[in-house]
Amino acid sequence: MGDNTRRLEAVCEKVVEKVRPTADQDKRLREIYNLISGIITKFLSDLGVEASVMLTGSVAKGTHLSHDQDLDIFILFPVEKPLEDIKRLGLEVGERVASELGVKPERRYAQHPYTRLQFRDVRVDIVPAYNTEKGTRIITAVDRTPHHTEYVKKSLSEEQKDHTRVLKEFLRANNLYGTENMVGGFSGYLCELLIHHYGTFPNLVSHARRWTPPVVHVYAPDQIEPCDSPLVVQDPVDPRRNVAAATTTKAFSHFVVLANMFYEQPSEKFFTPIRIDASAETVKRVLSEKGTTLVSVVLERLPPIAEDNLWPQLEKSARYLRKKLVEQGFPVIHTFCWAGQGRAIIFLESQSVSTHPIRFNLGPHITTSWEKQRAYLGKRVSSGDVVAGPYLVGDRWVSETRREEINIVEGVRRILEKGHGLGRQIRKALRGSRVSLDPLEAATSGEVLNTILSEIRRDQLVQRFRVAHGCG
Amino acid sequence: MGDNTRRLEAVCEKVVEKVRPTADQDKRLREIYNLISGIITKFLSDLGVEASVMLTGSVAKGTHLSHDQDLDIFILFPVEKPLEDIKRLGLEVGERVASELGVKPERRYAQHPYTRLQFRDVRVDIVPAYNTEKGTRIITAVDRTPHHTEYVKKSLSEEQKDHTRVLKEFLRANNLYGTENMVGGFSGYLCELLIHHYGTFPNLVSHARRWTPPVVHVYAPDQIEPCDSPLVVQDPVDPRRNVAAATTTKAFSHFVVLANMFYEQPSEKFFTPIRIDASAETVKRVLSEKGTTLVSVVLERLPPIAEDNLWPQLEKSARYLRKKLVEQGFPVIHTFCWAGQGRAIIFLESQSVSTHPIRFNLGPHITTSWEKQRAYLGKRVSSGDVVAGPYLVGDRWVSETRREEINIVEGVRRILEKGHGLGRQIRKALRGSRVSLDPLEAATSGEVLNTILSEIRRDQLVQRFRVAHGCG
Incomplete structure (x- = not known):
């Protein structure tokens, strides 16, 4: 055990050497911060606005990684200032900074809007917030950040x-x-x-x-x-x-x-991330071994939406598609997404390309008024769609209708056409999407192939296990 | 409403005329009872056994139907007599009655054994029981029957x-x-x-x-x-x-x-029971319209088992077959049984004749000792059967294996071969059974065809509704 702990500490020390930024890197980040905070301070003072500038986030706390060049710059306003003013001023500051640095500002949205810009190899976020007292109620979600920064710095x-x-x-x-x-x-x-x-x-x-x-x-x-x-x-x-x-x-x-x-x-x-190097052939072979079908919904043109917001929407859309497909009799067992370069793909792994023939339709309970039950029966009995029932399951009416047997691609298209339940901001992108049964049609890059292979095998932990135990 | 009630009463009166036994019918039943109780009384008195004979059941209560010719004859023993003696004496009495009437006794089992015999067109059950005081704890399940008879007669x-x-x-x-x-x-x-x-x-x-x-x-x-x-x-x-x-x-x-x-x-x-007159063609057409498959398990030679006991065992076997088939990836949606003339058939309606490719296998929780998790991982990682995972679903390991794709007939045969979970007394009969995908192979009588049609349409209540509303 002691031996084990020493090996653990040794690995830890080696990793520290790699991930701790050099003095030069930190000096550079600090210079960029000073440049930007100078621009901000001058701009606000010219406007006569009372506010302070603060470096927050991992660089401020000294917990940033050598390959993580992000500056989180907060502009702290007095709590008396109306929220609308703060939002507006925050964006104005962001635009001024971008203009002085000669870069393009990107407007992003968390709980309220802020500005992101890329200056050389450093990503800079300029975020307006309230200068709250520690321990008092915050006003906006980001107001805690300066306190977190202070707490970590000192602790x-x-x-x-x-x-x-x-x-x-x-x-x-x-x-x-x-x-x-x-x-x-x-x-x-x-x-x-x-x-x-x-x-x-x-x-x-x-x-x-x-x-x-x-x-x-x-x-x-x-x-x-x-x-x-x-x-x-x-x-x-x-x-x-x-x-x-x-x-x-x-x-x-x-x-x-x-x-x-x-x-x-x-x-x-x-x-080190597990490196997989998937070929189109491997993906094809694994799917054929599993006997499952992979449907891809390719969104070619995504709206301008921050990655932080894109993922939840993709995820929501994938969940919704799965739910609807299962309801329609497709045995979908897994969903996953990929996004990059303004494109996104939702993948659906299904046990079958076609639906099951029978759809179960729930009717009223026997405690519903007889008038309603009779109306239900009259309607169902005269319907040509019903292939069995209506009959009682426990105390509830059920009827069986035959599904028009459809291919899963057609099933996905129909769901997308209706569009309910999909992530709001990407609904439009989903409508103009391509749906395909050929995973290689969607896999336009090695990165996509790697995602597919990793997800259909679901073997990230297995890979770690193999590497750790030197097997496979 | 008043009008409606009068119509209801009128129907009721007409039905009473049909189902109330005639005076001649009742006289005949009474004569047969007197004959049999005479035999029993003499037999018990010859043996020097203290016991009384009592007519119970619907004939005794005067609630029997004209087409229901059943006599329930109870022999009531003092509560002090050991249960073993009562069981033995009950069967001896039954044999003696059968021998004197020149008919064959059939031994049947409820909570304890009793004798059934058919005398002309009357079914006679001769049942031993304890002569308990009303309101005291009963000793055997049938001891309540005499009290029920008395209660209904007087109330x-x-x-x-x-x-x-x-x-x-x-x-x-x-x-x-x-x-x-x-x-x-x-x-x-x-x-x-x-x-x-x-x-x-x-x-x-x-x-x-x-x-x-x-x-x-x-x-x-x-x-x-x-x-x-x-x-x-x-x-x-x-x-x-x-x-x-x-x-x-x-x-x-x-x-x-x-x-x-x-x-x-x-x-x-x-x-009047709903009469359906199913032809082989109708059954074929309805199945083809539904798009489902009907598997029949035909038990040609049933063991000598009372119908009251056969049904629960058939039902249990059908439930078990369904459960196992669903576990194996067959979408079975309905089961039903038929029994008659020493044969029985279990029917299974499935949405597909073949399994889904993927089987999900549950592994240990992450709170299990790491040694056990490692052993599980080691085993699964080196197994050629695993097509995905092991991976974590929430806090539990899961792996996916590919099922050997099999036909539902083969699936049913495999379950029957193992035989666990099937009704105990018909397990042997199930082993020697035929399994078929052709419903008409099993349907050797119109009665079976009617059962099949009624169950795949599940339309007993619909038929009543149609008849009542004069539609269809």
């Missing part, structure tokens, strides 16, 4: 900041970092609090191996709102809030399994 | 006995009479208590139209055992017992619907 040691970086890299390599995608993983702030709680990454790993949900870290249990999350970590800045609220059971379980695998066979390999 | 008026006959005929014509078959319908004693409660058949019908489960008739609510039956009728002879315990929600609901149909369009037609 984590330099070593713990490095260990946070290691944790983030571990999660990132295993698709568990971030909460805004299909994973429902771990946010950066959650990583910082977990390292603060367990002290080091190796200690977190050896505890997480035995995690049984719910895992609860609270200091004021009576103040947190009840929840059924697998992980509950009370926010030191706002005791009502569970920092891990967005972490799904799936992501939690993945982390526990990965902690076990990593603890058993510590290796730097756990910090 | 029902002659008119109410006739109305009980009408109710029984109504239920019988609609497959709701009796509790020992697939219907889970209304027992004779329940019919008598319902008529006692509502006074007349028309009054029962007009109340039953608005029945909302649970319908509760109790006089000592604290004494009855809690149950979730749709109908609760406390036994006047044993307050712990719900006389309607065996009545299913399905049978209850059928009765409510039929009460509405009959009330609305009173007609003698409701007292």
Whole structure:
């Protein structure tokens, strides 16, 4: 065991060397921040607006990764200022900065709009917020961020900041970092609090191996709102809030399994994404071995929508398509999405390309008024569609109608045409989409092929296991 | 409404004329009873056994139907006599009666064995029981019967006995009479208590139209055992017992619907079973219209088993076959049985003749010890059967294997070969059974064809509705 722990620490040290930004990198980020905050301060002072500029996020906290060049710049306004003014001023500031730097501003939406711009290789977000007192009620969702930044800066040691970086890299390599995608993983702030709680990454790993949900870290249990999350970590800045609220059971379980695998066979390999190199032939062969059908819905022209917002909408659309298809008698067993370069694809894996013949239609209960039951019976009895019944199942009428047997492609097209239940902002894109049974028609890049192969095999954890145990 | 009630009463009167036995019929039954009770009394007195003979059942109560020639003859022993002696003596008496009448005794089993014999056109059951005091705990299940007989004899008026006959005929014509078959319908004693409660058949019908489960008739609510039956009728002879315990929600609901149909369009037609006359061609056409497949499991040689016991076993076997087939990926939507002339058939209606390709296999939870999870992973990863995973669904491992695609006939054969979960006494018969996809191969009589047509159309209530409304 002791030997094992030392190996774990050794791996950890090597990873720190890779993911800790160099002094030069940090100096450069700092210079860019100073340049931009200077522009902002001058602009606001020219306007006579009272506000302060603050660097927040992982760069401010010192928990950023060497390959993560993001600046989160907050403009903090007095709480008395109307929200409309703040939104407007925030966007004006963003445009002024972009114009002075000679780059294009991109308007993005979280709870309220903010500006994103790319300056050289650095992504800069310029976000307006309220300068609230710590511990008081926040006004907008981002008002907590400055307090989180302050809390982490003062609470984590330099070593713990490095260990946070290691944790983030571990999660990132295993698709568990971030909460805004299909994973429902771990946010950066959650990583910082977990390292603060367990002290080091190796200690977190050896505890997480035995995690049984719910895992609860609270200091004021009576103040947190009840929840059924697998992980509950009370926010030191706002005791009502569970920092891990967005972490799904799936992501939690993945982390526990990965902690076990990593603890058993510590290796730097756990910090590198699993590389798969799918060929069209492999994808074809695996589908044929499974005997399933893969339907792809290709959205060629996505509306201008932030990735954080795109994923939930794709996911929602995929869930809706699956639900409707299952209702229509298609045995869909899995859905997954891919997005990139302004395109997106929803994939649906089905056990059959055609529907089952019978559709069960629920009618009234026998406790409904007889007049209604009689009307139902009269209608159904004279309907040519009914192939069996109406009959009673327990205390409820049911009839069977024969489905027009349709191919799943046609089934998907019909659902898309109606468009209800699909992600609102991409409904239009879905309507003009292509639906195909040939996965290779959709797979226009190796990246798409890799996604398909990984999802139809569902073998991300298996791959980690193989790598760890040197088998396969 | 008044007009309607009068029509209802008129129908009721006409039915009474048909179902009330003639004086000659009753005289004949009485003579046969006297003959048999004489034989029994003499036999027991020769043996020096203290016991009395009693006529029980519907003939004794005066609620029997003209076409129902059954005598239930009870031999009542003192409560001190050991059960083994009673069982032995009961069978000896049965044999003696059969021998003196020159007929063949049939040994049958309820909770304990009794003798059935056919004398001319009368079915005679000779049943040993304990002569318990009314209101005291019974020893065997049949000990209540004499008390039920006494209760009904003294409580029902002659008119109410006739109305009980009408109710029984109504239920019988609609497959709701009796509790020992697939219907889970209304027992004779329940019919008598319902008529006692509502006074007349028309009054029962007009109340039953608005029945909302649970319908509760109790006089000592604290004494009855809690149950979730749709109908609760406390036994006047044993307050712990719900006389309607065996009545299913399905049978209850059928009765409510039929009460509405009959009330609305009173007609003698409701007292005649729906006649269907199925041809092989009709059965073929309906199946082809539905697009479903009908598998028949034909049991050519049934063991000597009473019909009351055969039905539950057939039903159990059908349920088991369905469950197993669904597990194996066959979309079975309906099962039904037929039995007659020493043969029985289990029918399975399926949406497809072949399985779906993927089987989902559940593995351990992530809270299981890592050693067990690792062993599971190691085994699954090296297995050639796995086509996807293992992966996590929530906090549980799942893997996908490809099913060998098989035809439903082969699927049924494999389940029958194993034989677990099938009705114990017919397991042997099932093993030597034929399994066929051709419904006409099994349909060796018009009666079987009628059963098939009625079940694949599931239209018994629809037919009643059509007849009542003169449509179709």
